[in-house]
Amino acid sequence: MDNKGSSQKAGSLLLLLLLVSNxxxxxSVASLPICPSGAVNCQVSLRDLFDRAVILxxxxxxxxxxxxxxxDKRYAQxxxxxxxxxxxxxxxxxxxPEDKEQAQQVHHEVLLSMxxxxxxxxxxxxxxxxxxxxxxQEAPDAILSRAIxxxxxxxxxxxxxxxxxxQVHPGVKxxxxxxxxxxxxxxxxxxxxxxxxxxxxxxxxxxxxSHKIDSYLKLLKCRIIYDSxx
Amino acid sequence: xxxxxPRQNEPLIHFLWKEKGANMKENVASTVxxxxxxxxxxxLLNGQSPPGKPEIFKCRSPEKETFTCWWKPGAxxxxxxxxxxxxxxxxxxxxxxxxxxxxxxxxxxxxxxKHTSIWTIYIITVNATNQMGSSSSDPRYVDVTYIVxxxxxxxLTLELxxxxxxxxxxxxxxxxxxxxxxxxxxxxxxxxxRLKPEKAAEWETHFAGQQTQFKILSLYPGQKYLVQxxxxxxxxxxxxxxxxxxxxxxxDFSMTDATVWIFVAVLSAVICLIMVWAVAxxxxxxxxxILPPVPGPKIKGFDTHLLEKGKSExxxxxxxxxxxxxxxxxxxxxxxxxxxxxxxxxxxxPAHSKEHPGQGVKPTHSDPxxxxxxxxxxxxxxxxxxxxxxxxxPSKFHTPEGLEKAEKPETNVTQPQGPxxxxxxxxxxxxxxxxxxxxxxxxxxxxGLHYSRSSYHSVAVVCKLxxxxxxxxxxxxxxxxxxxxxxxxxxxTGGEGKAAEHGESESFRSKTDQDAARLLxxxxxxxxxxxxxxxxxxxxxxxxxxxxxxxxxxxxxxxAEKTSTPETSKEYSKVSRVMDSNILVLxxxxxxxxxxxxxxxxxxxPPSLPQNPAAVDLASFPAAPSNCRLQLGALDYLxxxxxxxxxx
Numbered sequence: 071m072d073n074k075g076s077s078q079k080a081g082s083l084l085l086l087l088l089l090v091s092n093x094x095x096x097x098s099v100a101s102l103p104i105c106p107s108g109a110v111n112c113q114v115s116l117r118d119l120f121d122r123a124v125i126l127x128x129x130x131x132x133x134x135x136x137x138x139x140x141x142d143k144r145y146a147q148x149x150x151x152x153x154x155x156x157x158x159x160x161x162x163x164x165x166x167p168e169d170k171e172q173a174q175q176v177h178h179e180v181l182l183s184m185x186x187x188x189x190x191x192x193x194x195x196x197x198x199x200x201x202x203x204x205x206x207q208e209a210p211d212a213i214l215s216r217a218i219x220x221x222x223x224x225x226x227x228x229x230x231x232x233x234x235x236x237q238v239h240p241g242v243k244x245x246x247x248x249x250x251x252x253x254x255x256x257x258x259x260x261x262x263x264x265x266x267x268x269x270x271x272x273x274x275x276x277x278x279x280s281h282k283i284d285s286y287l288k289l290l291k292c293r294i295i296y297d298s299x300x
Numbered sequence: 301x302x303x304x305x306p307r308q309n310e311p312l313i314h315f316l317w318k319e320k321g322a323n324m325k326e327n328v329a330s331t332v333x334x335x336x337x338x339x340x341x342x343x344l345l346n347g348q349s350p351p352g353k354p355e356i357f358k359c360r361s362p363e364k365e366t367f368t369c370w371w372k373p374g375a376x377x378x379x380x381x382x383x384x385x386x387x388x389x390x391x392x393x394x395x396x397x398x399x400x401x402x403x404x405x406x407x408x409x410x411x412x413x414k415h416t417s418i419w420t421i422y423i424i425t426v427n428a429t430n431q432m433g434s435s436s437s438d439p440r441y442v443d444v445t446y447i448v449x450x451x452x453x454x455x456l457t458l459e460l461x462x463x464x465x466x467x468x469x470x471x472x473x474x475x476x477x478x479x480x481x482x483x484x485x486x487x488x489x490x491x492x493x494r495l496k497p498e499k500a501a502e503w504e505t506h507f508a509g510q511q512t513q514f515k516i517l518s519l520y521p522g523q524k525y526l527v528q529x530x531x532x533x534x535x536x537x538x539x540x541x542x543x544x545x546x547x548x549x550x551x552d553f554s555m556t557d558a559t560v561w562i563f564v565a566v567l568s569a570v571i572c573l574i575m576v577w578a579v580a581x582x583x584x585x586x587x588x589x590i591l592p593p594v595p596g597p598k599i600k601g602f603d604t605h606l607l608e609k610g611k612s613e614x615x616x617x618x619x620x621x622x623x624x625x626x627x628x629x630x631x632x633x634x635x636x637x638x639x640x641x642x643x644x645x646x647x648x649x650p651a652h653s654k655e656h657p658g659q660g661v662k663p664t665h666s667d668p669x670x671x672x673x674x675x676x677x678x679x680x681x682x683x684x685x686x687x688x689x690x691x692x693x694p695s696k697f698h699t700p701e702g703l704e705k706a707e708k709p710e711t712n713v714t715q716p717q718g719p720x721x722x723x724x725x726x727x728x729x730x731x732x733x734x735x736x737x738x739x740x741x742x743x744x745x746x747x748g749l750h751y752s753r754s755s756y757h758s759v760a761v762v763c764k765l766x767x768x769x770x771x772x773x774x775x776x777x778x779x780x781x782x783x784x785x786x787x788x789x790x791x792x793t794g795g796e797g798k799a800a801e802h803g804e805s806e807s808f809r810s811k812t813d814q815d816a817a818r819l820l821x822x823x824x825x826x827x828x829x830x831x832x833x834x835x836x837x838x839x840x841x842x843x844x845x846x847x848x849x850x851x852x853x854x855x856x857x858x859x860a861e862k863t864s865t866p867e868t869s870k871e872y873s874k875v876s877r878v879m880d881s882n883i884l885v886l887x888x889x890x891x892x893x894x895x896x897x898x899x900x901x902x903x904x905x906p907p908s909l910p911q912n913p914a915a916v917d918l919a920s921f922p923a924a925p926s927n928c929r930l931q932l933g934a935l936d937y938l939x940x941x942x943x944x945x946x947x948x
Contacts, residue, residue, distance in 0.1 A: 128534065131535060132535075135535070152421075152441050153441070156390050156391075156421060156423075157390050157391040162391070166419075168417045168418055168419060168420060169365065169413070169416060169417055169418050170364070170365055170418075170481070170484070170486050171413070174484065278419050278443070278445065281419065281445050281535060282419055284534075284535070285418075285486070288485040288486070288488060288534075289484060289485050289486060290485075291485060292483070292484055292485030293484070293485070296485075298483060298484050298485075299483055300482060300483055300484070300485045300488075
């Protein structure tokens with residue numbers, strides 16, 4: 071009985087949360103008209119959620135790629151950072167599929183939670199990235215503006231993913247797993263070489279992880295929405 | 301024997317032996333060196349050396365599941381060289397060797413699906429080994445994520461579709477490259493097609509998005525088209541262009557109607573713009589072409605310069621008020637009465653007052669002339685006296701509005717004149733002076749116009765009429781019409797009108813149209829138009845009181861002109877009666893009727909009996925060069941000669 075009551079409560083709470091977040095998402099998501107005008111119940115379909123999520127993840131990766139290239143061109147030439155940026159991403163502790171077959175073998179719920187884990191792992195580093203890029207001497211606007219944009223879009227993508235998770239398998243208590251990032255001291259080092267490498271590494275890992283999320287989401291979208299027939 | 305000898309030889313032998321040993325060592329060393337060098341030389345002569353450093357120049361994945369790397373060998377050192385590719389992955393320590401050297405072609409390494417990990421850095425090295433040695437390339441860091449470059453799309457088909465009720469089009473279809481897995485969403489491809497007529501130089505490129513078909517609507521009939529397509533993954537590089545497909549477009553492939561209409565619309569818009577532009581630029585000249593402006597009056601003998609300088613009396617005399625309107629009867633132009641104002645304060649021509657508003661009667665010199673109307677009508681000498689007197693009192697006088705222009709040349713009194721110039725000059729001050737008295741103006745009765753006390757207006761009108769052929773006179777005399785004083789227009793037009801008829805107009809003009817014109821403004825006659833005031837000599841006073849006036853004789857013999865056209869002058873040289881003891885009525889002298897006022901020389905038109913009472917056409921009086929201005933106000937008497945053109 072208790073379980074029923076608590077699960078009912080949880081369910082109703084979740085439903086309420088879902089409604090509220092739907093309404094919020096109606097306002098925050100700019101271009102896609104998620105809520106048709108005049109509709110009393112703003113129901114966002116899973117297809118629209120996935121479309122929106124894929125657009126965001128694609129956009130975030132583009133920004134990350136551009137940011138990395140800009141930094142590489144400007145600060146990292148001839149320093150051989152790539153040789154040191156081996157196995158240095160903080161999200162490598164999260165076990166994620168490494169190729170298509172592995173990804174296709176993972177259940178979509180698991181994959182979704184993996185995506186969520188990676189996304190959450192990046193909240194903190196993105197925040198500090200923006201702060202530290204601002205503090206860089208001659209803070210390049212191309213990098214700073216993209217960092218700010220990525221931070222914001224990452225939050226939106228996280229919200230959208232949570233909604234998707236809520237729709238794909240609602241009611242499951244999610245185990246919030248994510249990697250802790252501890253690279254802040256390196257970003258704040260006085261030694262320029264160390265600090266620049268810290269930035270390089272962070273941007274390198276961001277580029278990779280955003281690509282990962284984008285690939286997983288596209289796989290999931292084709293699998294769930296289009297039944298693997300994109 | 302050798303006993304005592306050997307003791308001496310031992311050190312020598314030692315020495316010799318030591319030397320030989322050293323030499324031998326040196327020899328051995330040098331020999332060894334020599335042999336080695338020989339060996340090396342031999343090798344060099346053969347061209348054999350360890351291999352040069354190879355270089356991995358490209359790694360590529362066609363579908364993000366496998367990848368291939370190619371290297372470029374260095375110098376092989378003349379010996380058969382073998383290459384090996386070794387790599388290790390990020391996060392691993394174990395070094396692997398290339399699983400497949402064949403699939404990718406020579407000097408390549410193909411990593412199949414099993415050996416490919418995405419989001420992992422591969423550190424790849426190529427080793428070249430030959431008999432002499434080996435060398436390694438620089439390590440290359442490869443992440444499959446960022447080296448995706450697919451194959452071109454396949455099965456490009458072209459089809460011409462001509463549906464019944466719609467426009468015909470070219471339908472292009474293709475398929476994604478075979479290796480790429482688009483269905484699972486692992487890769488998302490975007491396509492681009494390009495086409496051109498076979499002989500064209502440039503391709504026409506169209507972006508097709510994620511669709512695998514495309515429709516082309518605008519095609520040139522009768523040509524063969526070539527089409528190609530390529531694709532790009534969502535985060536990768538563009539593929540190569542597919543092989544060309546061609547399709548001939550038949551000749552009856554019609555252009556869309558829209559094109560024709562667009563062409564027509566554009567053409568008409570261009571034509572309209574050109575017309576508007578032409579009208580805007582040449583509008584005025586076109587309008588003048590179509591509707592030529594009405595020519596102003598041109599009067600022979602009329603000098604535009606006179607108008608410029610405001611010598612209205614000369615101008616008017618040159619023009620000759622009498623002939624206008626041509627149809628009018630002379631009798632109509634008779635002045636009924638001439639109002640001579642005793643007060644001397646009122647402007648003679650109230651109607652003109654607005655032209656020189658502040659310049660009412662200037663009383664300063666009214667006295668000398670105030671009795672001019674009374675006593676001098678029978679005395680030419682008096683006339684001249686009277687005319688001379690005011691000379692001493694140069695003063696400001698009114699300038700009709702139009703004559704204000706003449707104020708400037710007022711200072712240029714002494715302009716060289718023609719024959720009559722001197723006389724005219726002399727008279728100018730008097731003219732000025734007398735002009736200052738009041739805004740006198742020859743009172744002229746326009747034919748049929750009501751003749752009223754404020755008759756200057758009508759006088760002006762009559763003179764106006766008399767002046768003009770084409771209206772120069774009216775314009776001249778029109779108080780409100782300052783155009784009259786534009787010499788170029790009125791004088792000449794008026795002058796042309798009259799010129800044909802009057803010889804003296806030529807002589808008039810001859811000399812000194814310019815001079816007179818200059819004189820005119822200097823005179824500053826109060827004439828509202830450029831009609832000059834001229835004094836006429838009173839010829840006689842007849843019994844009935846008619847005053848016969850003659851144009852004042854000029855020293856110069858410009859009189860020649862006067863003789864020519866007696867018949868057209870309208871000179872009001874005859875005083876018909878005096879009214880109210882202060883109004884002198886002059887009538888027209890029939891004898892000199894047809895002369896144009898300005899053209900009439902001073903003497904040629906003898907004052908004739910008044911045919912019809914009319915306002916004194918001051919301008920019609922023979923142009924005695926008298927500059928005594930006729931003052932019609934303040935009891936001034938009329939000096940017809942004053943109105944004559946001082947050209948003589």
